[in-house]
Amino acid sequence: MEKKLNCFEARQEFRAFWRRELTPEQRTTLVAHMAECLKCDRAFRDFALSAPALHSAEEPPRRSPADRPAMRDAHSQRPPAVVRSRFAPRRGLAMSAAAMVLVAASLAAYFSVTAPIDSLNDELSAEPAATQLFGSDLNISSEDLAG
Amino acid sequence: MLGLAASRKTAWRLAVRTDEELIAEILNGETATFSELATRHRPRVERLCQRFFSDAETARDLAQEAFIRAYTALATYRREMPFGAWLRAIVTNLCYDELRRRRRRPEELVADFTAPEVQWMNLVNEATPEEIVAAAEERREAHDLANRLLDTLRAEDRTVLILKDSEELNVSEIAEIMGWSEAKVKIRAFRARQALRKQSEAMKSAVRRGRR
Numbered sequence: 001m002e003k004k005l006n007c008f009e010a011r012q013e014f015r016a017f018w019r020r021e022l023t024p025e026q027r028t029t030l031v032a033h034m035a036e037c038l039k040c041d042r043a044f045r046d047f048a049l050s051a052p053a054l055h056s057a058e059e060p061p062r063r064s065p066a067d068r069p070a071m072r073d074a075h076s077q078r079p080p081a082v083v084r085s086r087f088a089p090r091r092g093l094a095m096s097a098a099a100m101v102l103v104a105a106s107l108a109a110y111f112s113v114t115a116p117i118d119s120l121n122d123e124l125s126a127e128p129a130a131t132q133l134f135g136s137d138l139n140i141s142s143e144d145l146a147g
Numbered sequence: 148m149l150g151l152a153a154s155r156k157t158a159w160r161l162a163v164r165t166d167e168e169l170i171a172e173i174l175n176g177e178t179a180t181f182s183e184l185a186t187r188h189r190p191r192v193e194r195l196c197q198r199f200f201s202d203a204e205t206a207r208d209l210a211q212e213a214f215i216r217a218y219t220a221l222a223t224y225r226r227e228m229p230f231g232a233w234l235r236a237i238v239t240n241l242c243y244d245e246l247r248r249r250r251r252r253p254e255e256l257v258a259d260f261t262a263p264e265v266q267w268m269n270l271v272n273e274a275t276p277e278e279i280v281a282a283a284e285e286r287r288e289a290h291d292l293a294n295r296l297l298d299t300l301r302a303e304d305r306t307v308l309i310l311k312d313s314e315e316l317n318v319s320e321i322a323e324i325m326g327w328s329e330a331k332v333k334i335r336a337f338r339a340r341q342a343l344r345k346q347s348e349a350m351k352s353a354v355r356r357g358r359r
Binding site: 017031044053057 | 194198201268271272275276277279280283284286289290292293294296297308309312313315343344347348350
């Protein structure tokens, strides 16, 4: 009688299936399970997209130079905006420009509201703010305020 | 004739002497023996580096660097752990650091597929599982696309996925190599799979949109 797999067991065997380490019977059982189970079938197809990098023993050789022009053509047909190498530096440049503008604006704001103070003594001997604004003639007594 | 006999003898010596014996010899001053040790482990080390970096030259450079580190740290090697596992920890940490150094942020998957890549994805969507496995062996684009997919992961996630899926290590072994808690390894493995699934879906829908 043919052994049936549950989904957990089936997914555990994906790796061995990819590496061709299953016996013919095990392979048949797994394939039969995937034919019946839509979720495992989909999981295997997802697995297959990353498996060449994670599970293959050896990589196929790089393309020969003769094949390269076709690849280059395919790349040149892409819209330039989505090509990674062109896009990334521009983003970096924009970020640095934005940072520089921000720093310049912060410095300008800081120096526009902060008066330079030469020393602590100068600061302590400075006239009160009201005198600085309205002059020393402004002398308000408590009687004036009262009446 | 003599040369054949000598090479057979060398092969026999390589096959018979254990890693520990070779290491003892190196530590006793026979430094040339390290090349025997390196020859024995080089294929595995290079393959592991290739899981991290698809570029063959980078993988070879990292493998070389790993052997240099192993040589300089050989005095700290303890017999409780097999040499292969000790070396794997060195390689993994080296590749992980390099991955982090190169990319502070994971790359975004750029939906600009070449015609062979689109063909491969269509095959993955439509062919039988056995046809997919058979086709993947010869197709360079399958590897390129898989590497691009892995490039979208964070360095931690990619490392955990490689150690768990390719090297078939368990959570505690990964935690020991990386110096992380087991909880962190579990979380990273979960997030890696989740991210991979999301990116696979994005890739498939980009191809479907292109077909319309």
